[in-house]
Amino acid sequence: MEIYEMTIHQIRKLIEKGDITAQEVTEAYYNRIDNVESDVKSFISLTREKAEAQLDNLSDKKGILAGMPVGLKDNISTEGILTTCGSKMLEDYCPPYNATVTNKLQDAGAIFLGKTNMDEFAMGSSTENSFFHNTHNPWDLDYAPGGSSGGSAAAVAAGEVVAALGSDTGGSIRQPASYCGVVGFKPTYGSVSRYGLVAFASSLDQIGPITKDVTDSAIMMNVITGHDPHDSTSVNQDYPDYTDFLKEDVKGMKIGLPAEYFDIDFDNEVKESVLAAVKKLEDAGAEVEEVHLTGAEYALAAYYVIAPAEASSNLARYDGVRYGYRSEKDDDIKNMFTHTRHEGFGPEVKRRIMLGTYALSSGYYDAFYLKAQKVRTIIKEDFDNLFKDYDLIISPTAPTTAFKLGEKKDPLEMYHADIFTVPVNIAGVPAISIPAGFDSKGLPIGLQMIGPHFGEGKILQAAYTLEKILDINKKRVKL
Amino acid sequence: MATNYETVIGLEVHLQLSTESKIFCGCSTSFGADPNENTCPVCVGLPGTLPVLNKKVVDYAIMAGLALNCEIAEYSKFDRKNYFYPDLPKAYQISQYDLPVAQDGQIEIETEEGIFNIGVTRVHLEEDAGKLIHEGTIDKSTGSLIDYNRGGIPLIEIVSEPDMRSPAQARAYLTELKKTMEYLDISDCNMEEGSLRCDANVSLRPVGQKELGVKAELKNMNSFSSVEKGLEYEVARQKKLLDNNKEVVQETRTWDEKLNKTISMRGKEEAHDYRYFPEPDLVPLEISREWVAEINETLPELPREKYKRFISEFSLPAYDAGVLTGDKEMALLFEETISYFNDPKTISNWIMSEYLRLLNESELTVSASKIDAEGLGTMLKMVDDGVISGKIAKTVFEKMFETGDRPAAIVEEEGLKQISDSDKLAEIVNRIIADNPDAVEDIQAGKDRAIGYLVGQVMKETRGKANPGMVNKMLREKVK
Incomplete structure (x- = not known):
């Protein structure tokens, strides 16, 4: 097995034994990047200098991620390193400060190889909305990696990094993880600091890890979760050691399959693969029952009011005054604002800003924003009620496997790629996507496990068990 | 026949709170720093930054609410007020929309016309914006610079009910409000420096009519006297319109100190839609009754109470x-x-x-x-x-x-001690009497005023130190 195919825990063992050095690990990953990046194009920027500086400072550190080459989605602030959000608007923007997660990874000894590609301001499900370029799915380069954290998922799948961080507002970690055959975890809202994550929809955004297996996911979670005084929505409590949950045991675990999800007409191979995986959990002792999530059918509608509403406000600061792109048509302030935003944002971002502005406008607020918030309350209650009786809810991560680059032209069709993931963000609960199999085209199928608030442990335990049973996660892309 | 009109005024007062640090970050609020010295990624609204509420700011808002006899909310929250302007780095101001910290209060004021209770609708928290500095005059400026030192300084907005019936009452309300806040020591309340700012809503209605007339919102009054002058001008302007059967238009007008008049800024249709919605980056503010009681304990005696007590207790x-x-x-x-x-x-x-x-x-x-x-x-x-x-x-x-x-x-x-030694005084008095026979004669002729002259001479001689009572008495005895 090549180093670039290994997981964090495998590499750590080799480093601990002295078989390999951190320098060699980074070198192996940079070689891999040199070999495949021109095909996959996971990164917006590579940060070799930063990585070398981090390696130099590593000797005296024994962090849990010591020497691990990681990628950061390009909406996570890195001091002095471009943080573009995949947008022309921030093409030249270098933050003067680090996101809390950036510091946490750095303190744990991680080596930053680069900033990964994404849909502009995390708006999209294919990474095709990046201002810079498309990222290709490492399993088949004609296919999209999913999005918006498509660069992070592709980089992990292609072995360009051992792990990466993404952000998930409506499925942006889980859906690309599903398309790229890797593990993506969206933690409970409030368990990972958002400080330094460039906001898309503040009440939904959450940072999480994309890794090669569940064990690495738990390791990354140990590093990034925790209360942050810089984020008022970060929950102040004790966070567990997530690796304690890496046990092969689902006996007596109660699992719900939401009828409303499986009733939707979607890809049969995906459905069968997920149901087959569930059967295996049942065989291992889990109790599986059909459950109902009645509010789920309105989740997507509510999401496309709430997320754009918040985005319209969050993205208003890109006005050309202080940083970022500024139009040359700046003869007066109104013109400067208008042209800067007209030229600096791509079509999907503009679409959502307009949607959100409309939804918050006087006279429409009650009909849209307020109603969407009511739906949100119902969906939360739905989940809360289910989790009184069930440990986990399982569904496909996405209704299909990866689609071809350029295939989806209709934005609404694209929005449907997030139909199973969006309700999770609306409710603020945690969920993971792990590989459940491959379709006939050889593309990975993702299975989603949803847990109650701060139920990350249960999710990791079931996911770890299923990963062992299915034993497919060692399969690596051929590039 | 001319209609009699009643003036209706309500005031919106913004006060900068004198906390050490800003409302949502740790930056200093000190006045007079170099431009943009008191800034950080949070208060210049860099991508990814988040606000964290300064507790002291809430303490101060509760103090203000209590001093204005308001109900303090148990559950309050922050909202975003969205608009584009270069001095507003996030393009929204974190403010409070429907659940302010304090509501439903009142304050007693006194003018020559009597004593009035003015309702206080609400007291809410918000952040201040930065400051634009234009080269030359604004219309001919070649460029503008922005100083964000002021951005993120905590403000409270105190909104009154439309309870004032004259510009003089408005001024008395402002004066009482300022005094009260100064007693609480929560703001410098300096209108010239901008730590106290006042906008006014003013309208007229026929005496006896309940419904409010069409109002104008008055801005840019930079002193107490300009508030009064601006309102007086506006009342006269509106009255003239109404007397000539013309309509008052709902609009925002600015007070021009040099021209001594109000000028239209923007009409109703140009009014902003601020698209308020709850600030998702801050958790709702829960204010326990214990917290309120604790603050209440620390409240000083307020100026109005003190004023009344000084009259009753000290007969002033x-x-x-x-x-x-x-x-x-x-x-x-x-x-x-x-x-x-x-x-x-x-x-x-x-x-x-x-x-x-x-x-x-x-x-x-x-x-x-x-x-x-x-x-x-x-x-x-x-x-x-x-x-x-x-x-x-x-x-x-x-x-x-x-x-x-x-x-x-x-x-x-x-050596300023008064000379009250009678021997020493007698010696001086005798000398003065001997030196001023004319005055003595006058006194003896009944011209009492001449006593004063002699007392003055003694005082002059002693450089003011002689005990004037004793001198007076001595002179009278000796001359008679």
Whole structure:
């Protein structure tokens, strides 16, 4: 097995034994990047200098991620390193400060190889909305990696990094993880600091890890979760050691399959693969029952009011005054604002800003924003009620496997790629996507496990068990 | 027949709170720093930054709410007010929309027309914006610079009910509000420096009509007198329109200090849609009753209460009570002085005449001046005890004001002690009588005024130190 195919825990063992050095690990990953990046194009920027500086400072550190080459989605602030959000608007923007997660990874000894590609301001499900370029799915380069954290998922799948961080507002970690055959975890809202994550929809955004297996996911979670005084929505409590949950045991675990999800007409191979995986959990002792999530059918509608509403406000600061792109048509302030935003944002971002502005406008607020918030309350209650009786809810991560680059032209069709993931963000609960199999085209199928608030442990335990049973996660892309 | 109109005024007052740090970050709020020195990624709204509420700011807002007799919310929250302007780095202001910290209060004011209760609709928290600095005049400016030092400084907005019926009442309300906030020590309340800003809503309606008339919103009044002048102008303008059967248009008008008139800024249709919605980056603010009770304990006696008490407890004239309580420190000095010299009216007279004169001349505040209660009290007692004369006291007080020295030490050092030794005085009086036979004759002829002349001569001889009562008595005895 090549180093670039290994997981964090495998590499750590080799480093601990002295078989390999951190320098060699980074070198192996940079070689891999040199070999495949021109095909996959996971990164917006590579940060070799930063990585070398981090390696130099590593000797005296024994962090849990010591020497691990990681990628950061390009909406996570890195001091002095471009943080573009995949947008022309921030093409030249270098933050003067680090996101809390950036510091946490750095303190744990991680080596930053680069900033990964994404849909502009995390708006999209294919990474095709990046201002810079498309990222290709490492399993088949004609296919999209999913999005918006498509660069992070592709980089992990292609072995360009051992792990990466993404952000998930409506499925942006889980859906690309599903398309790229890797593990993506969206933690409970409030368990990972958002400080330094460039906001898309503040009440939904959450940072999480994309890794090669569940064990690495738990390791990354140990590093990034925790209360942050810089984020008022970060929950102040004790966070567990997530690796304690890496046990092969689902006996007596109660699992719900939401009828409303499986009733939707979607890809049969995906459905069968997920149901087959569930059967295996049942065989291992889990109790599986059909459950109902009645509010789920309105989740997507509510999401496309709430997320754009918040985005319209969050993205208003890109006005050309202080940083970022500024139009040359700046003869007066109104013109400067208008042209800067007209030229600096791509079509999907503009679409959502307009949607959100409309939804918050006087006279429409009650009909849209307020109603969407009511739906949100119902969906939360739905989940809360289910989790009184069930440990986990399982569904496909996405209704299909990866689609071809350029295939989806209709934005609404694209929005449907997030139909199973969006309700999770609306409710603020945690969920993971792990590989459940491959379709006939050889593309990975993702299975989603949803847990109650701060139920990350249960999710990791079931996911770890299923990963062992299915034993497919060692399969690596051929590039 | 001309209709009689009633004036209806409501005020919106913005106050900068004098906390050490800003409302949502740790930056200093100090005045006079270099441009953009007091800024950080949070208060310039860099991508990815998040606000964290400064608890002290909430303490201050609760204090203001309690002092204005408001209900303090148990559950309050922040909202975003969205609009584009270069001084607003996030393009939204974090403010409070439907659940302010405090609501439903009132404040008592007094004008020459009487005593009125003015309703306080709400007190809410928000962040201040930065400051634009234009090269040259705004319309011909070649460029603008932005100083974000002010951005993120905590503000409270105090909104009144439309309860004021004249510009004079509006001014009295502002004065009372300012005094109250100064007593709470939560704001500098300096209108010229912008730590207190006032917008006014003004309309007219026929006397007896309940429904409000069409209002104009008045902005850019930079002093108390410009608030009053602006309102007077606006009332007259609207009255003239109505008298000529013309309509008042709902609009925002700006007060032009130089032209002494209000000018239309924007109409109703150009009004912003701020698209308020709950700030998702902050958790709702829960204000426990214990917290409110704790703050309530720390509230000082407020100026209006103090004013009434000074009248009842010390039998001061209303005018004196008003002047003394106009400044918290002065009121404190007054009350403390009583424990050294128990004659409130004399203290009041002294403070209002000598002390205020010296303060004005030196442009000092009470707290910056060197006069303290012990010094003032013991000095007044020295006058009362006949140790120094009233006239000498003025000299002593000026020295105290200048140096902060104790009055006894000044009297000692400068040899200002009053001469009350009758032998010594008799000697001088005899000499003066001998030197002024004409005056003596006048007195003997019944011209009493000449006594004054002789007393003056004795005082001159003693450089003011002779005990004037004794001199007077002695002269009368000796001349008759």
